[in-house]
Amino acid sequence: MYSTLTAGALLLAASAVNAQSLNVTSGYINYTTVTGYFLQDAASTNASGFDYTAVNFGLINQTYPGSTTELTQWQQFSAQVNALNAAAPLNTVYKVLFLGRHGEGYHNAAETFYGTPAWNCYWAELNGNATTTWYDADLTANGINQALVAHNFWQHELAVQKMPYPQSYYSSPLTRCLKTANYTFAGIQTPAYYPFVPTVKELLREGVSIHTCDHRRNRTSIHDLFPSWNVDDLSEYDTIWNGITAETNDAQDARSKKVLDSIFSGDDHTWLSITSHSGEIGSILRVLGHRSFSLSTGAVIPVLVQAQFLPSGPPPSSPPYTTSTHCAHPPVTSIGSLAQGCVCSGTAAGGIAVPIFSVSGDYPAGAGFQATDLNTPTGAGGASVTGSARHSTSHSTSTSHSSSSSGHAATTTATVTVTTCPILSSAGASGSHSWSSSYGW
Structure with missing residues (x-):
């Protein structure tokens, strides 16, 4: 039916979607x-090892109604999205979300180093070890490179495929996402x-756990x-994380629905970038x-979404x-039948619920750590771990990738000088370690 749309209707689509997304301010x-446009939509596409840079973000090569081969696949898809919005009822809107996971963080590296049982049940509840901090984890050198890719x-x-620029950008408030978004898009000449x-957005954060x-x-x-970024959605202190309770999948999905509702009801743009986490995505x-x-x-995974604004629906x-x-x-x-899977040594075989850290009494209630606590990782039994938390080495790292889509190819190289902190070796001495991680968080 979309092939019957006139050129005028296509040109008016953008203004039509603006009105649609803002006309409905309540309800459900x-x-x-909307499947059939991206490889990631198809059950036959294996997520393991999938390289979005090798396949045009996963956009499927196809012929669109009323289109010409003079247009790139992204130009054709963009016209199709405009056509969908132009033909949609007034209570329906289509948006394309680019959901990007942050680059590798020090917490990912630490989980790989210590192993998942030790990470989940002990190390993740600390701020870090004697040489590395993973509280609100920063990016590793590898993580920076992934963002530069x-x-x-x-x-x-944008230059070759003429794909649409993101019209709005959103990020989780956690450092690894903020920096990934900045490395990814800063320096790109965007339209004024x-x-x-x-x-x-507060609620774009990772699944809430007891991990620091x-x-x-x-x-x-x-x-x-990032002084120019909009942080109006945040309270001064983190009142969601408390180091004791964690979200279930149902609780996280309810939170994700809430933040999507906020974005879709308040943003009239069609092309949105969201930088978040494995679990939250x-x-x-x-x-x-x-x-x-x-x-x-x-x-990164792009998703074409249809949103219908209804008078009512299931209660929140x-x-x-x-x-x-x-x-x-x-x-x-660790075993799956126990909370966190923890099989602890000593008498607390099923794990303990008391936080390892101490919350300072003069910190706002429910806000979590004091800022000064971040520089003092604690070891087993609450003993302070001594050592330099700022030991670092500087080095340059480069990466290149090739991309082939619709006859276009690109090879790019990124070089960055970074400061890294090595994880403690299993023998307890400071040493460098090479990690790769596909875990959540």
Whole structure:
């Protein structure tokens, strides 16, 4: 039916979608993934090892109604999205979300180094070890490179494939996402009317757990890091993370629905970039009715979404959080039938619920750590771990990728000088370690 749309209707589509998304301010929004446009939509596409830079972000090569071969695949797809919006009822809107996972963080590296049982049940509940901090984890050198790969590929696609620029940018408030978004898009010459000025959304954060990598810094620190970004959605302190309770999948999905509702009801743009986390992107995909598709660190998945603004729907849900347990020492092993899977040494075989850290009494209630606590990792039994938390080495790292789509190819190289902190070796001495990680968080 879309082939019958006139050129005038296509040109008016953008203004039509603006009116649609803002006309409905209450009720229920129903989300559906529109399949058939991206490889990631198809059950036959294996998420393991999927390289979005090798396949045009996964956009399927196809012929669109009323299109010509003189247009790139992204230009044709963009016209198709405009056609969908032009033909949609007034309560329906179509948007394309580019869901990007942050680059590798020090918490990813630490989990690989210590192993998942020891990480989940002990180390993840600390701020770091004697040489590395993973509280609100920063990017590793590899994580920075992954974000630069995305930067270079975006530049290629915008220039060669003529794909639409993101019109709005959103990010999780956690440091690894803020920096990934900045490395990815800073320096790209965006249209003046679609500047790279992200909105930081509290509820785009990773699944809430007792891991300190999921505890964000205060709003002032985030504002100081990127002063031009919109942080109005954040309270000064992190009132969601408490180091004791964790979200269930149902609770996270309810949160993801809430943040999507906020974005779709308040943003009249069609092309949106969202930088978030493996677990949170997985939750967003569930809310959108998309098939499960696990992203490696630094990867991006585009999704065409239909949103219907309905007068009513299921009542909002607030599934309860669960109390998580951990070990006072690195655990013996882990099994799935126990909370966190922890099989602890000593008498607390099933794990303990008391946080390893001490919350200072003069810190605002519910806000979590004091800023000064971040520089003092604690070891087993609460003993302070001595050593330099700022030991670093500087080195340059480069990466290149090739992309082939619709007859176009690109090879880019990114070089960056970074400061890295090595994880403690298993013998307890400081040493460098090479990691790769596809875990969540």
